[in-house]
Amino acid sequence: MQLEMQQDTGPSANSSIFPPLTFLLRGIPGLEHNPHWLAAPVCALYLLSALGNGTVLFIILTEPSLHTPMYPLLLMLAMADLGLSTSILPTMLGVFLSSSREVSSDACFSQLFFIHAFSIMESSVILAMAFDRFVAICYPLRYNSILTNARQLQIGLAIAVRATALHIPLPFLLQRLPYHQSSVLSHSCCLYPDVMKLAHVGSRESTYAPFLVLSTMGLDLVLIVLSYAWVLRSVLGLILMKEHVRVLSTCLSHISVVLLFHTPMLALSLVSHLGLPIPAIVHSLLSFLHFLAPPVLNPMLYYMRMKEIREQVAKRLLQAQGTWGRH
Structure with a gap:
């Protein structure tokens, strides 16, 4: 891939024919000249994410009693969280630890594919979890007959296909676009809307990003809101208040995950589309919150709310302690 520049024929002729050989990443605005102190918190967040999600994956895969419908969804959520944090970490550490801001266009396009694919996977899993809660509360007697093993497999395959198929065109689309001479991105990782701002795009290309957002996370x-509206309608039909509390308490972990994942995304979308005048550092922090907070906090939410997970973790720790004691 060669970097070729158009001849300057006027003030607007300031673009390259092909993507630049490298893009320049940016740290947190105002801290670009002293980013090293951010490396330790970023590494700590990743280690927490890897430990929490790795524990969830290990417990669910090795414990047969946790193979009921909700747990395969929790397994996929942990996989999406782990994939998302792993996709973001390399370039962030490059910026914060070694001040290495350059990333090749091929590596940049590959990174944004994985970041957005895992984001859509997480959004899809959260939707599937909402469906699980909807069936469990509104149709409790038919729960096992509706969410059979075969249907769980179908849901998992649909989530994987949806997450990858919608984003496979992205690297190829970005490879063929002409770009402005500037190659400076707004974040410390490669994101599709950020790269598209540097490209000369037609109406067809410019509508692809809104289509992706609206047809996935927006939908x-x-x-999710409609499913919980129906759940609330069913719960309000119960006579006893303590039954209201008991039923809704089973949804608290999932509602927390929904708010944690979608609130920063909605804030970013509003800021971007309405052109709200917020400081650049706030925009960067919202982006970090959207991509880094869910992988770290989701395992903690489910550990605190799900008794079965806590019991299995405690059991494995006691077994490990006994094994170390014998040695």
Whole structure:
């Protein structure tokens, strides 16, 4: 891939024919000249994410009693969280630890594919979890007959296909676009809307990003809200207040995950589309919150709320302690 520049024929002729050989990443605005102190917190967040999600994966895969419908979804959520944090970490550490801001266009396009694919996977899993809660509360007697093993497999395959198929065109689309001479991105990782700002795009290309957002995360959020509206309608039909509390308490972990994932995304979307005048550092922090907070906090939420997970973790720790004691 060669970097070729158009001849300057006027003030607007300031673009390259192909993507630049490298893009320049940016740290947190105002801290670009002293980013090293951010490396330790970023590494700590990743280690927490890897430990929490790795524990969830290990417990669910090795414990047969946790193979009921909700747990395969929790397994996929942990996989999406781990994939998302792993996709973001390399370039962030490059910026914060070694001040290495350059990333090749091929590596940049690959990174944004994985970041957005895992984001859509997480959004899809959260929607599937909302469906699980909807069936469990509104149709409790048919729960096992509706969410059979075969249907769980179908849901998992649909989530994987949806997450990858929608984003496979992205690297190829970005490879063929002409770009402005500037190659400076706004974040410490490669994101599709950020790269598109540097490209000369037609109406067809410019509508692809809004289509992706609306047909995935936007649609998912609408369906989640509708499912919980129906759940609330069913719960309000119960006579006893303590039954209201008991039923809704089973949804607290999932509602927390929904808010944690979608609130920063909605804030970013509003800021971007309405052109709200917020400081650049706030925009960067919202982006970090959207991509880094869920992988770290989701395992903690489910550990605190799900008794079965806590019991299995305690059991494995006691077994490990006994094994170390014998040695």
